[in-house]
Amino acid sequence: MQAKTVLSVLLIIFGTSFQSCKRNNPIVPRSDLDIPKIEEILNGNDQNLINLLNRVRGSVGRRGSGSKTIWSRKNDYGLGLYISANHVYNITGWNSRNAQFFDLSSENLGIFETSQIPPINGSIALGNTLIADFPFIHFDISSGATNTTILPAEDFYLGIIDNQRTPQGPFPKYPELVKTSEPLQLYDPEHRTTATQTWNIAVAGEKVIGVGYPQDNTNYPNGAVAYGKILSDTEATQVIQKLKIAGDTEGDIPYNSSAEFLIEAHAITGMSGGGVFNADGQLLGIMVRGSDKENAPKIIRAVKISHIKSTMIEFYNSLSETDKSRIRPFISGEL
Known part of the structure; x- marks a missing residue:
C-alpha cells in the first residue's frame, strides 16, 4: 500500500477540517507511513494544532512495545x-x-x-x-x-x-x-x-488527537499523532455491525458504551496506551484496539478515562x- 506524503495532507484542527488517510489497528503491524509524525506537525503551519500538541505531548511516553x-x-x-x-x-x-x-x-x-x-x-x-x-x-x-x-x-x-x-x-x-x-x-x-481537571468526558462528534509511540521507531522515532471524530453510541453500534460484515475481528466485540468510545481515525502499532485528548488538552482515554481489514470501516477503540x-x-x-x-x-x- 502506497503511503501519502503527510505534508501534503491538510491539517486544520477544531472548527476547520482534517483529511485523514488510510487507517489501521494500533496493535496489528502495518507498513503505512501516512500518519503524521510529531515533528511534521510541529514544523507545520497550523498553530492551533501545534499549541495543542505541545500542551499534551510531554505526558505521553514509551512503555515496552507500546505507549503510556x-x-x-x-x-x-x-x-x-x-x-x-x-x-x-x-x-x-x-x-x-x-x-x-x-x-x-x-x-x-x-x-x-x-x-x-x-x-x-x-x-x-x-x-x-x-x-x-x-x-x-x-x-x-x-x-x-x-x-x-x-x-x-x-x-x-x-x-x-x-x-x-x-x-x-x-x-x-x-x-x-x-x-x-x-x-x-x-x-x-x-x-x-x-490542572483542576486533568481529564474530561468524551463527547460524540468532538474532534480529538491521540498521541503515541509506534513500534516503527525508524520512521517514527519521535512519536505520531492520530486525529479523528468521536462516534456517537448509535454510530459506534452501526460501525461494529459493518466491521462484522467485513470480517474484521473488531466486529465480533460488542460496543461497550460505558467503558469505551470509538474514534474515526488512524493509528499505528505501538500507540496502544497512548492518550486521547480534546481541544482543551484534557485526557479523554487511552487507545487500545482498532480495525485492520482494508475493506472495513477504520476505527480506534479507546478506554474512557471516566471508566x-x-x-x-x-x-x-x-x-x-x-x-x-x-x-x-x-x-x-x-x-
Missing part, C-alpha cells in the same frame, strides 16, 4: 500517575488476574528498560535516557483474556513514574524503590497534569483502611 500516558501529578508526592494497556504490559506478567495493588514503599517492580518520556526541556527526541517505571494497580482481568483478545473494559492499569533516570545500556538494570521526595520533572508547559476512574475508586473503596493508606498518597488528587 501520564494522567495526573495531583497526588501527595507530585509523581506521575500513568495509564497504559494491560496488553502493553503483557497480562501474563501479572501474578494474579484478580485486581491488586503493589505497595511501592516496600515492593519494587520498577524497570528502566524501554521506559521513556520526553525530556523536560521539550525536545521531541526521547534520547537515550530511561526513566523509572513502577506498575502500581491493575484491575480484574478475565481468565480467558489474552494480549490480543482482552476487551477495552479490562485493558488498562496504573503505574507511577518518579525522577530516577539512567542512560540506556546493558540490562538488567533496575531503579531503587519509588522516590517520593521530589515531584516528577516533566515537560508540561501548561501544567496539564496538575478508568470509576474502576479505580471502586477498587479503592473495597480495600481495608490499612491498604487504602498505602495507595491513597499516589491517587489522592484524582479521588
Whole structure:
C-alpha cells in the first residue's frame, strides 16, 4: 500500500477540517507511513494544532512495545500517575488476574528498560535516557483474556513514574524503590497534569488527537499523532455491525458504551496506551484496539478515562483502611 506524503495532507484542527488517510489497528503491524509524525506537525503551519500538541505531548511516553500516558501529578508526592494497556504490559506478567495493588514503599517492580518520556526541556527526541517505571494497580482481568483478545473494559492499569533516570545500556538494570521526595520533572508547559481537571468526558462528534509511540521507531522515532471524530453510541453500534460484515475481528466485540468510545481515525502499532485528548488538552482515554481489514470501516477503540476512574475508586473503596493508606498518597488528587 502506497503511503501519502503527510505534508501534503491538510491539517486544520477544531472548527476547520482534517483529511485523514488510510487507517489501521494500533496493535496489528502495518507498513503505512501516512500518519503524521510529531515533528511534521510541529514544523507545520497550523498553530492551533501545534499549541495543542505541545500542551499534551510531554505526558505521553514509551512503555515496552507500546505507549503510556501520564494522567495526573495531583497526588501527595507530585509523581506521575500513568495509564497504559494491560496488553502493553503483557497480562501474563501479572501474578494474579484478580485486581491488586503493589505497595511501592516496600515492593519494587520498577524497570528502566524501554521506559521513556520526553525530556523536560521539550525536545521531541526521547534520547537515550530511561526513566523509572513502577506498575502500581491493575484491575480484574478475565481468565480467558489474552494480549490480543482482552476487551477495552479490562485493558488498562496504573503505574507511577518518579525522577530516577539512567542512560540506556546493558540490562538488567533496575531503579531503587519509588522516590517520593521530589515531584516528577516533566515537560508540561501548561501544567496539564496538575490542572483542576486533568481529564474530561468524551463527547460524540468532538474532534480529538491521540498521541503515541509506534513500534516503527525508524520512521517514527519521535512519536505520531492520530486525529479523528468521536462516534456517537448509535454510530459506534452501526460501525461494529459493518466491521462484522467485513470480517474484521473488531466486529465480533460488542460496543461497550460505558467503558469505551470509538474514534474515526488512524493509528499505528505501538500507540496502544497512548492518550486521547480534546481541544482543551484534557485526557479523554487511552487507545487500545482498532480495525485492520482494508475493506472495513477504520476505527480506534479507546478506554474512557471516566471508566478508568470509576474502576479505580471502586477498587479503592473495597480495600481495608490499612491498604487504602498505602495507595491513597499516589491517587489522592484524582479521588
